[in-house]
Amino acid sequence: MIGEAAVRAGCRFYAGYPITPQNELTEYAASAMAKLEDGTFIQAESEIAAINMVIGASMAGARAMTSSSSPGISLKQEGISYLAAQELPAVIVNTMRGGPGLGNIAPAQGDYFQATRGGGHGDYRTIVLAPASGQESADLTRKAFDYADKYLTPVMILGDGMMGQMMEPVEFPEPVDLSKLPPKPWVLDGAVGRPSRLIRSLLLDTSVEEDHNWKLARKYETIAREIVGGETYMTEDARLVIIAYGTAARIAKGAVKRVREIGLKVGLFRPYTLFPYPNRMIVEMSRFVKDFLVFEMSTGQMVEDVKLALEGRSNVHFYGRPGGIVSTPDEISKEINSLYHRRHLEEE
Numbered sequence: 001m002i003g004e005a006a007v008r009a010g011c012r013f014y015a016g017y018p019i020t021p022q023n024e025l026t027e028y029a030a031s032a033m034a035k036l037e038d039g040t041f042i043q044a045e046s047e048i049a050a051i052n053m054v055i056g057a058s059m060a061g062a063r064a065m066t067s068s069s070s071p072g073i074s075l076k077q078e079g080i081s082y083l084a085a086q087e088l089p090a091v092i093v094n095t096m097r098g099g100p101g102l103g104n105i106a107p108a109q110g111d112y113f114q115a116t117r118g119g120g121h122g123d124y125r126t127i128v129l130a131p132a133s134g135q136e137s138a139d140l141t142r143k144a145f146d147y148a149d150k151y152l153t154p155v156m157i158l159g160d161g162m163m164g165q166m167m168e169p170v171e172f173p174e175p176v177d178l179s180k181l182p183p184k185p186w187v188l189d190g191a192v193g194r195p196s197r198l199i200r201s202l203l204l205d206t207s208v209e210e211d212h213n214w215k216l217a218r219k220y221e222t223i224a225r226e227i228v229g230g231e232t233y234m235t236e237d238a239r240l241v242i243i244a245y246g247t248a249a250r251i252a253k254g255a256v257k258r259v260r261e262i263g264l265k266v267g268l269f270r271p272y273t274l275f276p277y278p279n280r281m282i283v284e285m286s287r288f289v290k291d292f293l294v295f296e297m298s299t300g301q302m303v304e305d306v307k308l309a310l311e312g313r314s315n316v317h318f319y320g321r322p323g324g325i326v327s328t329p330d331e332i333s334k335e336i337n338s339l340y341h342r343r344h345l346e347e348e
Contacts, residue, residue, distance in 0.1 A: 001134045001170050002093060002157065003028035005141035006065055007036070008175040011091070013057035013064040015042040015050040019072045020105040021161040022095035026067065047072040051079030051092075058088040059199055061187035063145050067093035069161070070111050071102055073119070080154050081120030084216070085201035087186075089148030091141070092126075093157045095164035098324030106324025107161035107247060112301035115158050116275045123213050125220045127155040127227070128274040130245040134168030136272065142173060149182065151223055158274060160297065162247045162326065224276035231270045232281075234260060238267030240340050241285055243306055244295040245271050247326070252295050254329030259336050266336055274302070279309035286313040291343050295332060296320045315343075 003025050006014075014029040026043070033039035040057070044050035050066045057064035068076060073094045083090050096111045098104040118124045127147050131137040137159065144155040188197055203209040234256060235241055244252040249270040256268045269285065269292075271278050282292070292314055294303040303318045310316060319335045321327050 001137045002141050003032055004172060005138035006091070006145070007032045008172055009142045009145040010063045010176045010178050010181065011065045011145065012036065012038050013040045013054070013062040014066065015044050015053035016066050016068065017044050017047045017050050017072060019069045021097060021164040022067050022069045022093065024164065025093060047075035048079065051076040054090050055079060055082060055088060058083070058090050059188045061184050061189060065091040065093070067095070069095045069097045070099045073111065073114065077120035080126065081118070081122055081124060082201050083154040084118070084124035084126065085122065086199050087152040088199070089152055090154045091144045091148055091157065092154055094159070096158065096160040104324050105161060107297060107326055108322065108324050109160055109246065109248060109297040110301070110322060111158070112274065112296070112298065115156050116305070124216060125275055127151070127153060127223060128158050129155065130158050130272050130274050131163070132246050132249050132270060132272070134166065134170045137163065138170045138172055140272070147227060151219060153219070158246070160247050227273060228276045228278045228280070229273045230278040230281050231272065233268040233270070235267030235269060235285060237265050238289055239265045240291045240293060240336065240343070241267045241269050241289045242293050242295055242336065243269045243282070243302070245274065245302065248295050248297050251327055251329055252332055255332035255336055258329060258333045259340070264337065264340050266340065277305045277309065282306060282309045283313065286310055289314060291315045291317065291339070293317045293319060293336065293339060297326065298322050
């Protein structure tokens with residue numbers, strides 16, 4: 001789904017290295033790029049090589065992409081930092097698995113901090129998009145390439161091992177016309193009839209480096225104003241709202257349906273931009289909702305962003321299962337039921 005969406009979005013360069021549970025994307029990219037006259041697929045010798053190949057392809061003006069799973073993304077972090085510093089567009093897909101270390105190949109969400117805080121060295125952020133379905137995986141892939149070009153920044157699509165293995169029907173948009181994409185005046189394509197250009201991240205003059213850091217910071221502030229987003233479900237009369245993303249949100253949605261059947265006023269908020277985080281949407285809900293339950297397939301990382309958004313306006317609770325354990329809607333329903341009635345008794 002992501003591979004086909006990437007091709008239709010104009011991706012013409014893919015470099016990757018095999019790792020479960022995202023190998024289906026690499027395999028699809030190999031086949032899809034081979035069918036294009038201007039497509040390039042490279043199975044690199046390592047994750048580090050792959051991200052550096054993406055840097056080169058982006059410098060040359062291609063819509064470029066790589067993908068991996070948790071340990072492989074860790075190896076790519078230096079390259080992602082370079083992309084951010086050099087203001088180069090690229091799309092990186094992380095299909096999260098259990099960790100830390102090699103962990104296992106089961107679905108998990110333990111890479112949230114790594115993704116939303118930049119992950120590598122220096123003051124930088126990456127746009128992070130979190131699809132929760134096959135259709136959204138395709139739609140957000142298109143947006144990822146557009147955002148990367150618009151803001152000159154790496155964009156990460158953050159999924160998990162369950163999403164990496166699922167099958168769902170998808171309606172794909174028509175392919176973009178590469179000739180109609182906005183021009184890239186910074187591209188290194190040979191200094192013929194023009195002055196030479198330089199793209200670099202080594203700025204030895206500390207005042208120049210400081211100015212560059214503030215320029216990047218202003219860009220991230222602009223991104224935060226322009227692309228933030230999330231989905232609400234049954235929150236209009238909710239007394240308790242579950243906050244979850246990706247696969248965890250799908251599980252939580254099933255749980256919300258179950259507890260609604262027994263009369264509990266519970267809703268769901270699902271952010272699909274993790275950076276920038278949809279703070280204002282949560283603050284708006286806090287006018288009427290005094291309890292939020294964050295559900296993650298981790299020991300709790302997004303819970304910190306929820307607390308930062310609320311700044312003490314409401315109570316924040318957490319439930320999570322790390323290491324590749326996937327909770328069921330019934331399990332989450334029991335946690336919701338317990339918290340809901342406990343809070344109700346306290347209010348009484």
